[in-house]
Structures are given as structure tokens and as C-alpha cells.
Amino acid sequence: MGEFDLIARIREAASGNGNVVLGIGDDCAILKMTPGYELLVTTDMLMDGRHFVLGQATPEQIGRKALGVNLSDIAAMAGMPVAAVVAVALPRNDADQIADGLQAGIQEMASRFGVSLVGGDTNAWDGPLVISITVIGEAKPGRAVRRSGAKPGDAIFVTGPLGGSLLCRHLDVRPRIREAQLLVSAANVHAMIDISDGLLSDLSHILEESGRLGAILDSSEIPIHADAYEMSTVDGGAPLDHALNDGEDFELLFTASFGDYERLLAVAPALRRIGEVIDTPNLLIRDTDGRKSPIIPSGFDHLR
Amino acid sequence: MGEFDLIARIREAASGNGNVVLGIGDDCAILKMTPGYELLVTTDMLMDGRHFVLGQATPEQIGRKALGVNLSDIAAMAGMPVAAVVAVALPRNDADQIADGLQAGIQEMASRFGVSLVGGDTNAWDGPLVISITVIGEAKPGRAVRRSGAKPGDAIFVTGPLGGSLLCRHLDVRPRIREAQLLVSAANVHAMIDISDGLLSDLSHILEESGRLGAILDSSEIPIHADAYEMSTVDGGAPLDHALNDGEDFELLFTASFGDYERLLAVAPALRRIGEVIDTPNLLIRDTDGRKSPIIPSGFDHLR
Numbered sequence: 001m002g003e004f005d006l007i008a009r010i011r012e013a014a015s016g017n018g019n020v021v022l023g024i025g026d027d028c029a030i031l032k033m034t035p036g037y038e039l040l041v042t043t044d045m046l047m048d049g050r051h052f053v054l055g056q057a058t059p060e061q062i063g064r065k066a067l068g069v070n071l072s073d074i075a076a077m078a079g080m081p082v083a084a085v086v087a088v089a090l091p092r093n094d095a096d097q098i099a100d101g102l103q104a105g106i107q108e109m110a111s112r113f114g115v116s117l118v119g120g121d122t123n124a125w126d127g128p129l130v131i132s133i134t135v136i137g138e139a140k141p142g143r144a145v146r147r148s149g150a151k152p153g154d155a156i157f158v159t160g161p162l163g164g165s166l167l168c169r170h171l172d173v174r175p176r177i178r179e180a181q182l183l184v185s186a187a188n189v190h191a192m193i194d195i196s197d198g199l200l201s202d203l204s205h206i207l208e209e210s211g212r213l214g215a216i217l218d219s220s221e222i223p224i225h226a227d228a229y230e231m232s233t234v235d236g237g238a239p240l241d242h243a244l245n246d247g248e249d250f251e252l253l254f255t256a257s258f259g260d261y262e263r264l265l266a267v268a269p270a271l272r273r274i275g276e277v278i279d280t281p282n283l284l285i286r287d288t289d290g291r292k293s294p295i296i297p298s299g300f301d302h303l304r
Numbered sequence: 305m306g307e308f309d310l311i312a313r314i315r316e317a318a319s320g321n322g323n324v325v326l327g328i329g330d331d332c333a334i335l336k337m338t339p340g341y342e343l344l345v346t347t348d349m350l351m352d353g354r355h356f357v358l359g360q361a362t363p364e365q366i367g368r369k370a371l372g373v374n375l376s377d378i379a380a381m382a383g384m385p386v387a388a389v390v391a392v393a394l395p396r397n398d399a400d401q402i403a404d405g406l407q408a409g410i411q412e413m414a415s416r417f418g419v420s421l422v423g424g425d426t427n428a429w430d431g432p433l434v435i436s437i438t439v440i441g442e443a444k445p446g447r448a449v450r451r452s453g454a455k456p457g458d459a460i461f462v463t464g465p466l467g468g469s470l471l472c473r474h475l476d477v478r479p480r481i482r483e484a485q486l487l488v489s490a491a492n493v494h495a496m497i498d499i500s501d502g503l504l505s506d507l508s509h510i511l512e513e514s515g516r517l518g519a520i521l522d523s524s525e526i527p528i529h530a531d532a533y534e535m536s537t538v539d540g541g542a543p544l545d546h547a548l549n550d551g552e553d554f555e556l557l558f559t560a561s562f563g564d565y566e567r568l569l570a571v572a573p574a575l576r577r578i579g580e581v582i583d584t585p586n587l588l589i590r591d592t593d594g595r596k597s598p599i600i601p602s603g604f605d606h607l608r
Contacts, residue, residue, distance in 0.1 A: 021342055025513065026451050027380035027497060028344040028441065035339065038325060040332040043438060045391035045425050076331035087349035087436045121349050121436075132391045132425075132436035134347060137332065147330050193331060209329065 006088055006099040007120040013107060016116040019082050029118035031083055033138055040137035040144060042073035048128035052171065054091075059101025061171040062131065066102075067109040068173030069196065070135040072250045076194040077144040078180040079137040081113055086120035089130040098129060106133075113177060145184065145254070150191040150210035152279035154255035156217070159183075160270045162199055162249045163228025163242035170248035180252060182267035187260035195249040200283065200297035202253055207281070214282040216292060217244075217275035225249070244285075245298045310392055310403040311424040317411060320420040323386050333422035335387055337442055344441035344448060346377035352432035356475065358395075363405025365475040366435065370406075371413040372477030373500065374439040376554045380498040381448040382484040383441040385417055390424040393434040402433060410437075417481055449488060449558070454495035454514035456583035458559035460521070463487075464574045466503055466553045467532025467546035474552035484556060486571035491564035499553040504587065504601035506557055511585065518586040520596060521548075521579035529553075549602045 011024035022030035033039060046066050048054045054062070067084060074081045086106060090098055099122070110117050115135065159179055176194070183189055191210055193202045199222070207213045219240060228242035255277055256264060265271050275286075284292045315328035326334035337343060350370050352358045358366070371388060378385045390410060394402055403426070414421050419439065463483055480498070487493055495514055497506045503526070511517045523544060532546035559581055560568060569575050579590075588596040 022448075022450065027377040028346040028383065028448070030381075030443075030448050031343040031345065032445075033337065033343055039335040039337055039343070039440070041335065041387065041389055041423055041438075041440060042332040043389040043391050043423060043425055043436075045393060045427060045434070045436060047393050047427060047429050047431065047434075049431075050393075050427060050429050073331040077334075079332065083345065085345055085347040085438055087347050087438075089349060089351050089354075089434060119345055119347060121347055123349055123351060123354060125351050125354050127351065127353075127431050127434075130349070130351075130393060130431075130434050130436075132347075132349060132434075134345075134389055134391075134438035136343070136345060136440070139334075141336075144326075144332070144334050146326065 006103055006122045009099065009103045010107065010117045010120065017114055020116045020118055023116065023118045036141060037138040038141050038144060040074055040077055040079040040139055041134065042070050043132065043134040044069045045130065045132040047130050054129050057171050059098045060105035063102035063105025064109045065171050065173050066131045066133050067106050068175055070133050071113055071175035071177060072173060072194040074135055074137040075176040075180045076192055076252060077139060078184045078189065078192065079139040079144055081115045081135055081137040081177065083116045083118045084110065084133055084135045085118060087132045088122055089127060090124045091129055092124045092126055095124045102131065113175065145189050145192040147191055147193050147206045148209040150206050150213055150255040150277050152213060152277055154190055154277040155258045155261060155273050156215060156255050156275040156277060157264065158223060158251055158253050158272050158274055159268055160251040161223040161225035162195065162251060163225045163239060163246045164231035165227060165246055165248045167227045167230060169227055173250050175250065176252045179268055183264060186263045186267045187256050190255045192252055192254035195251050195253050196247055198245040198247045198297060199253065200244050200295060204283065204297050212281040214278045214280045215275055216278060216284045216286050218286050220288050221272055221274045223272045310407055310426045313403065313407045314421045314424065321418055324420045324422055327420065327422050335422065340445065341442040342445050342448060344378055344381055344383040344443055345438065346374055347436065347438040348373045349434065349436040351434050358433050361475050363402045364409035367406035367409025368413045369475050369477050370435045370437050371410050372479055374437050375417055375479035375481060376477060376498040378439055378441040379480040379484045380496055380556060381443060382488045382493065382496065383443040383448055385419045385439050385441040385481065387420045387422045388414065388437055388439045389422060391436045392426055393431060394426065394428045395433055396428045396430055399428045406435065417479065449493050449496040451495055451497050451510045452513040454510050454517055454559040454581050456517060456581055458494055458581040459562045459565060459577050460519060460559050460579040460581060461568065462527060462555055462557050462576050462578055463572055464555040465527040465529035466499065466555060467529045467543065467550045468535035469531060469550055469552045471531045471535060473531055477554050479554065480556045483572055487568060490567045490571045491560050494559045496556055496558035499555050499557050500551055502549040502551045502601060503557065504548050504599060508587065508601050516585040518582045518584045519579050520582055520588045520590050522590050524592050525576055525578045527576045
């Protein structure tokens with residue numbers, strides 16, 4: 001194997017958690033999961049020029065992000081991550097240095113969340129960098145929180161400020177694993193998603209999957225990140241629009257009963273109640289005078 | 305989502321097996337595995353120009369191969385496949401037609417082996433086609449066959465003829481799932497791998513992982529595929545060299561006691577006993593006169 005075999009490097013440095021029966025180095029990894037728990041599986045592929053720009057982002061940041069976005073999906077189900085496999089297509093000319101950085105970033109993120117790196121596939125080619133990670137997690141039976149459980153009358157919550165992540169924050173994904181655990185212990189979370197495409201787009205996913213529901217958002221309650229203001233000085237867009245539509249915030253967006261607000265706030269200090277679910281398939285925003293107007297998601301489309 | 309969203313298409317057409325609690329459409333899939341079993345995980349990434357050439361291979365063939373090589377890894381552990389997730393980077397210009405073919409190929413292979421397609425990630429870009437699949441399988445505790453169990457004195461077996469797969473056969477992967485199940489029911493299989501890099505390379509993996517062992521192969525016992533002869537008329541290489549070094553045969557290579565030969569042959573009619581494991585780290589080939597000479601693997605290197 002070449003010096004830039006990312007997977008061989010990870011094998012040398014990796015220390016497995018208690019779930020790993022057999023790690024990197026065979027045809028498959030072997031895992032022992034918690035008896036009786038359900039298995040969670042998620043996969044995300046990141047491509048140079050699409051989800052990062054190699055040169056602007058370091059390989060280490062890219063490695064962290066590649067694992068981070070997958071962990072964020074586990075968080076969105078209120079699951080606990082267990083193991084990950086990594087497949088990469090490395091640009092041949094700089095494969096060694098890129099593999100170095102990816103490894104460091106992936107392993108930092110993995111150890112921060114107790115995730116074992118148990119397998120992968122390294123390839124070199126003349127194309128741009130592609131990295132694809134699959135994470136396996138687990139949850140108590142029936143306790144994983146789906147997108148489809150929102151009910152008319154639910155309050156809509158978000159765990160932190162939004163918008164402008166493209167300035168830099170999108171490379172510093174902070175998967176809300178622990179926050180999700182705290183939220184589901186504090187109250188009955190009906191539906192949840194992580195904000196990757198943008199608040200409005202991801203809210204639309206919840207509403208659609210919950211049976212063509214709608215929502216009214218209160219414009220004054222949308223938490224706007226400092227980066228969204230920064231972004232608006234660059235591109236002239238309104239900070240609120242950045243908060244509503246910029247993707248890759250990786251905060252949790254969820255619905256629960258209005259009455260659970262205090263309980264949820266107690267475990268998630270940055271929590272904001274931003275609106276309510278309605279039983280007609282309309283997405284509306286309410287200004288401080290109580291006037292409602294329709295809004296259309298313009299968030300990130302991976303197929304654009 | 306665009307019309308060429310591969311994952312949305314798979315969602316519409318997919319029918320899950322009994323393990324699927326929640327399929328495509330949420331942040332993660334939810335699976336219920338067989339209680340007490342161990343989990344197997346494997347991942348493989350295929351890139352245009354590297355593992356196939358789009359135009360020479362149809363998207364349908366590429367889809368079949370992408371899932372097939374992963375299933376072959378599950379077979380190599382004598383595991384049963386359960387579910388798969390698929391991530392793709394589609395060339396923007398032809399994304400629709402490519403997604404169509406990939407879907408057909410992946411689903412054909414999935415239904416042939418009872419594998420549920422439970423998640424994925426579709427992206428479009430200006431680069432070449434990349435497809436990365438992760439398969440989850442299972443095995444009874446302690447029953448997955450590793451690469452590391454070969455012992456000096458073991459016989460070395462291969463399940464079918466080798467060489468020349470690049471002519472066409474590499475696009476028609478036949479994962480030996482059922483064959484592996486039959487072999488481990490018939491006898492104690494000590495170490496196993498699927499032939500992807502080439503017989504000598506993959507045998508070296510077994511010998512290395514089993515503790516720096518070696519092997520003597522009998523040249524007259526190596527099963528040579530008709531394609532290897534065909535290939536030799538094209539490139540002038542000896543058919544035996546093709547059988548020893550060409551990759552992507554996806555037959556099973558394993559070791560077991562000499563005394564188990566008949567038992568194994570009874571369940572695998574194309575089985576050939578090709579040599580024996582020795583306790584020194586040398587790879588030797590023995591001709592029909594009994595003369596032994598060292599051989600060096602020159603198989604496929606994914607980092608070349």
C-alpha cells in the first residue's frame with residue numbers, strides 16, 4: 001500500500017470503543033451493538049468545489065466536516081454515534097499531504113464524540129477530492145426522533161443562531177449529539193431535523209413528512225447569527241434572509257408542545273421558539289405587527 | 305429536489321426487508337438487526353476512469369458493480385447482507401440518464417440478495433461519476449470468517465476460475481454470499497477473502513494478517529478462466545499470470561484443513577485446492593516437476 005493510504009493510517013492511530021470486535025484491516029468491520037437497541041445509519045458525500053474548496057479549506061477542516069455532517073444527522077434523530085467508515089478519492093498529485101490532514105481532522109472529530117473508525121477505502125485519481133463517510137449509531141427502540149412527527153399546534157424550536165455559516169462556520173460543524181440527548185430527556189420531541197439546507201427548507205421537510213402541514217414563523221423570534229449580519233454587509237441581503245435560507249448551520253430544528261418550552265430551555269440555553277405548526281400546507285412569516293405573508297424556501301439544493 | 309435525485313427514486317421503488325424500521329427520507333435510516341448477532345460493515349467507492357469507464361460501461365452495470373463489490377466483502381466474511389446506503393456524485397450534464405441506470409442496476413442487485421436500500425446522498429457536479437456504497441450485514445457471534453485465521457499446513461482453496469475479468473466480467477460481479485454460507489456449514493473455514501486485487505495480492509493479505517505466514521501454490525492447480533486465455537491473445541501475457549494477478553474476480557479465496565477438501569467440494573463444485581500455507585513468509589509456486597520458485601504479487605493497487 002502507498003504511503004498515502006488514508007485507511008492504513010487511520011488503522012494505526014485508531015483506538016476503538018467497546019463496540020468494536022474487529023476494526024480496520026479485513027473485508028468488513030465487526031461491531032457488537034447494544035442489545036435491544038435500534039441501529040441508525042446515515043451517509044454523506046462531500047466534493048471539492050461543492051461542499052468545500054480545497055485550498056480555501058484545509059484537509060483537516062474537510063475531514064472534520066465530512067464526519068461532522070454525518071454526526072449531525074445522528075444528532076437529528078437523537079441517536080448516539082458508534083462507528084464510521086470513510087471512502088476517499090484523493091487527487092493523485094497531492095495525495096500524501098491531503099491524506100495527512102484528512103486523517104487528523106477525522107480522528108479529532110471521532111475522538112471528540114467517541115466514534116470508532118472501523119473501515120474505509122482509499123483511492124487516488126486525477127479528479128478532485130471526494131470524501132464519503134457513513135456513520136452507524138444507535139437509539140433505544142422507538143426513541144429515535146423522526147421528521148414525521150410534527151402536529152398542528154406544535155411550537156417550533158431551534159437550538160441556536162442561524163445564517164452566514166458560509167463565511168467560515170460551515171467548516172466547523174458542531175454536531176448537537178449531547179444537546180439532542182438533553183432535549184429528549186427533558187420533554188417529548190415530536191419531530192426533529194438538523195439545519196443543513198437552510199431553516200425554511202429543512203422546516204419544509206418536517207412539514208411535508210408530517211403530512212403536508214404548514215407553519216407560521218415569527219420574524220422577530222428567528223435567531224440571527226453574527227455571521228449573517230457580516231454576510232449582509234458583503235452581499236446586501238437582509239440578515240433575516242440569511243438566517244432563514246443559508247444552509248449548513250447544523251443547529252437542531254424541532255417541534256414539541258408549547259407547554260414544554262421552559263423544560264426545554266432549561267437544558268438548551270440558546271433555544272428559541274420561532275413559530276408554530278398549522279394544519280394547512282402554507283409557510284408564513286408574521287411580522288411584529290402581526291401581519292402574515294407567505295415565504296418560499298431558497299436554501300441549498302444539492303442538485304442545483 | 306431535482307428530477308435526477310437518485311435517492312428519491314430509490315425511495316419510491318424500494319421495498320424494505322424485515323429489518324427496516326425506517327427507510328429513505330429521514331436524517332438516518334432505522335434498522336432492527338437480528339438479536340445477538342454481530343454487525344458487519346464495509347464500504348467501497350468506485351470512480352469513473354478508475355473502476356469503470358462511463359461510456360464503455362452502462363450506468364446500470366456500474367450500479368450493479370458498486371453494490372456487488374460491497375456484497376462480495378460481506379461474502380468474504382461469510383456474512384449475510386441486510387441494508388445499503390448509496391452516495392453519488394453525478395456529472396451534471398447527464399445526471400438524469402445516469403441516475404436512471406444506476407438506480408436500475410443497484411436495485412436489481414439489491415433485490416437479488418434481499419438487501420434493503422435505506423439511505424443515501426445525491427449530488428451533481430462538473431466532475432466525473434463517483435459512487436460510494438456502504439453495506440451493513442450480520443453474522444452469528446464469532447462466526448464471521450476473518451483474514452487472520454490461516455494456519456501453517458492449511459490447504460488453500462479458490463471457488464472458481466480466475467483471470468481476464470477486465471475484458472468484461474468485472475462489471476458482472478457475482479457476490480458469493482450463498483457459496484460462503486454453504487462453505488462454512490460444510491467445514492471450519494480458517495481464513496477467507498474475496499479476490500479483488502488479484503489472487504497473489506489477496507493471498508498475501510491473508511498470510512500477512514495471519515502472522516507473516518507463506519504459501520506454496522501448485523501452478524497446475526490454479527483455475528484459469530477462459531477470459532484469461534482470451535486476454536493473453538490480446539496482450540501476450542501468460543494465461544497463468546492473468547489468473548495469478550488480475551483482480552476483480554470476486555471468487556472466494558480461503559484456507560481450511562486438507563481433510564475438509566471433499567466436504568467443501570460437495571457444496572462448491574467449482575472449488576479448487578491450489579496450494580498450502582507454510583510457516584515462513586515466502587510466496588512460492590511449484591511447477592509440475594516439483595520445482596519451487598518465488599513469485600511476487602503484481603495485482604491491482606488502488607493507490608497506483
